[in-house]
Amino acid sequence: MKHTLIRTVSEGAAEADAFSGCGHGPAPVAKRAANAPPVFVNGVHIAESAIAAEAQNHRAASGPEARAAAARALVIRELLLQRARTLALEPSPLSDARNREETPDEALVRQVLEYEAGAFEAPSAGECRRVYDVSSSAFMTPELYAASHILCAPADDEEKSWRSAHEKAEGLLGLIKQGEDFGACARRSSDCPTAADAGALGQMTAGDLSLELEQALSELAEGEVAASPIRTRHGWHLLRLDRRAPARLLPFEAAEPHIRARLQERLAVAAQARYVAKLAAEAEIEGLVLSFGSS
Numbered sequence: 152m153k154h155t156l157i158r159t160v161s162e163g164a165a166e167a168d169a170f171s172g173c174g175h176g177p178a179p180v181a182k183r184a185a186n187a188p189p190v191f192v193n194g195v196h197i198a199e200s201a202i203a204a205e206a207q208n209h210r211a212a213s214g215p216e217a218r219a220a221a222a223r224a225l226v227i228r229e230l231l232l233q234r235a236r237t238l239a240l241e242p243s244p245l246s247d248a249r250n251r252e253e254t255p256d257e258a259l260v261r262q263v264l265e266y267e268a269g270a271f272e273a274p275s276a277g278e279c280r281r282v283y284d285v286s287s288s289a290f291m292t293p294e295l296y297a298a299s300h301i302l303c304a305p306a307d308d309e310e311k312s313w314r315s316a317h318e319k320a321e322g323l324l325g326l327i328k329q330g331e332d333f334g335a336c337a338r339r340s341s342d343c344p345t346a347a348d349a350g351a352l353g354q355m356t357a358g359d360l361s362l363e364l365e366q367a368l369s370e371l372a373e374g375e376v377a378a379s380p381i382r383t384r385h386g387w388h389l390l391r392l393d394r395r396a397p398a399r400l401l402p403f404e405a406a407e408p409h410i411r412a413r414l415q416e417r418l419a420v421a422a423q424a425r426y427v428a429k430l431a432a433e434a435e436i437e438g439l440v441l442s443f444g445s446s
Contacts, residue, residue: 181442182215183222190222190438192229197438201225222439228260230430235259238266268426274414282410283403290406293357295396298368299350301336302343304386313386320380320387327376333391342386351393368392 183202190197205221206214242258253261283290303320305312323340327333337350345351357365361383371377371392380387431441 181219181223182213183218183439184215185218187218187222188438190226190436192226192436193233193434195229195233197222197225197229223441226431226436226439226441227427228256230427230434231260231263232256233434234267234430235263238263240266264423264426268423269419271418271422274411274418276407278414279407279410280403282414283406287400290401290409291398292401294398295354295356295394296368297354297393297395298352298360298364299333299337299391299393300343300345300352300364301333301341301350301389302345302386303340303380303388304342316386317380317382320389324376324380324389327389333376333389336389350391364388364390 189199190202202218202221202225205225206217209217209220209224211217211220240259240262242253242255243262244253244255244258245261246252301320301323303316303323305316319340323336327336334349334351337346340346341350343350352360360368363381363383367377367381367390371390373392373394375392377390381390382388
């Protein structure tokens, strides 16, 4: 699973104080030159080849920044593995949803964090409510709509075929305006597989249809048929808006489980980062300044 937990802790470590309310700004971007001094953790050498290999797992704006992130992650990994050996932990690897099993070292890293940094106060209902009140836009349901269409597709890309398809669409639209049922017309004449469902496209949100069709739908009232055929790359469409449900704010009760899970995740990372900072303060680290921010 390629040290995902280590990267999470490493990235969160510099923000450990920020979560608990300290007001320092973001740390400057760290860089590590290719000829930087060798790194040691309590006398254990972190090979430059290992740093170069780990750098591939870190997204960064430059090579020196990726190497700095990699060196930081490997130093934290070594600190945690040394602590696991001190505690005489035996690795108990777990598997993820894709059936990928942890390596013994990954298991030890997880276990030592669970054992010594797993306790933190759960977020209260009041904290969850404050997140909900401040970030209410994040808990909006998308606008939903249901629509039906009749497709008149050209036989090929020749202009003559497009004109013929347009004439067919205009003729069908005329019949609908005279009172013919839209669904019956779709079943009989649409060139789309949705003809079997009376042209129904189902429930959708923004982005589910082409820009041309979504623009036309935005201008229709429920039950209204577009005044003229709409062209897309598939052909000419007769379009009807069946229903529209505007975006709405989820009630707090529905959003609270998601908010609580996100807060717990952040609290866990912050607790782990503070724990790593403590290990680092007690260790002898050479060749790298492991900064954790300050209050």
